[in-house]
Amino acid sequence: MLNALVTVAAEEGDQNLLLPAAYDIIWSAVCFVIIALVIILIALPRLNKVLDARSAAIEGNIEKADEAQRQAEAALVEYTQQLADARREAGEIREGARADGKKIVDEARSTAVAEADRIAASAQTQIEAERQSAMVSLRQDVGSIALDLAGNVIGETMNEDAKARAVVDRFLADLEASEKAAK
Template sequence: MLNALVAYAAEEGPKNPLIPAWYDIIWSGVCFLVILFVVIKVALPRLTALLDERSAAIEGNIAKADEAQRKAEAALVEYTAQLADARKEAGEIRDAAREDGKKIVAEARDSASAEAARLTAAAHTQIEAERQSAFVSLRSEVGTLAIDLAGGVIGESLSDDKKAQAVVDRFLADLEASEKAKA
């Protein structure tokens, strides 16, 4: 049979190597149609479903990202508004604190002035009381000395208290009148 095939191939003559035989074209067409049928009926629907799922997932993720971005922008606007309100409130608190500080300083100053005036008045009152006390004490001592001195000058003892007191009062009144006249 090999001889028959070789003889048959020799009878046809020279063949073009670029053109296939008719049986190769038929078998290639049948194989192509079977593969095309399998691809159209099995692979293509699965591929289409897979691509649809991916497309839906991507669109869902894009929608989620858009929603997240809208929320973030809304949060940023709200944050900015809250920050502005907080700054305004902080400024108001600072201003109120300054005013309170000024009031406290003014009250402390007024209180210190009142206390100083009270202490000064108390000191003046105490000084006046001590001056009066010293004046009375000095008057009695000056009176006693004057009576003793007058008794030494006269040579008599001035033991009469009423008379001695009258002399002392008159002497001190004359002394005060002479001081006032000098002033």
Template sequence: MNDLVILAAEGETGNPLLPAPYDIIWSAVCFVIIGIVVWRVALPRIGAVLDARAEAIEGNIAKADEAQKQAEAALEEYTRQLAEARNEAGVIREAAREDGKKIVAEAKDTAASEAARITATAHTQIEAERQTALVSLRSEVGTLAIDLAGGVVGETLSDDARAAAVVDRFLADLEASEKAAK
């Protein structure tokens, strides 16, 4: 502010807001030099950095697109394999069901044949025991009948042929009466 007061006192009539012409010239020379340096050195470097950055971004976009295509292909492959695995699991389940049905049918057949065999064996055994009991019963009933008949008649029936005929006739009559009762 002192300079303004001194200039005003000396009587200069110039605009105090405008710089001196030598300041304008030297400022313009410095501005031109700085502009040339920026235009020749800094702008090409900035352009190269921006071009490299643009190429890197484009490369990354291409890589991302390729990775996305690979991911989609992998997803399709996974989905296809999953569908195949599900189909295969269904086939295996169905085969297992069929095998289970066959095993159950074979077990039923085996059980039925075993039951039939056991039943036949039991019938055979029962028939053998019945025959044994019948033979035993005939001999015991025959002896009792001969003793009883001998006691009723008052004489001994020791003749075997006659005794056997009496016993057979008695048992035949007994069987006939059983059949008539049924």
């Protein structure tokens, strides 16, 4: 095959093997211009439109992402503030509850002390009344026993008269006075 090409080339001896024929250059230039016009007039505008739409979408998404980021940061700041407020409020409530608890305990303690004092005073009054009652009863019993004993000693019955009663009362008063002095 190489021989055939060399033979054809030798027959056309006046043409350069590196340069194509003029009609090939013209037809190639016409095809090139048509393809270039189709690309420039039809393909490039569509490609630019698609690229512009894509860049606009990307920019819109970037703006939306930035806005979402700003909203998230604002929400985080608000959440942090609310959390701090809630913690502060919980601390105040806790302190108030402690103060109320202490106040209730103090009130209960003072009420208990007052009730204990009242009961002690009532018991003291009752004890004093019973002591006085016992003293009166004891004076009468001791007085009558003393008169009976005195009557038995002297052999006569002693009547409970005012003089005998005064002697018994004076004796008991002297006994109480000596008892208080001993304490």
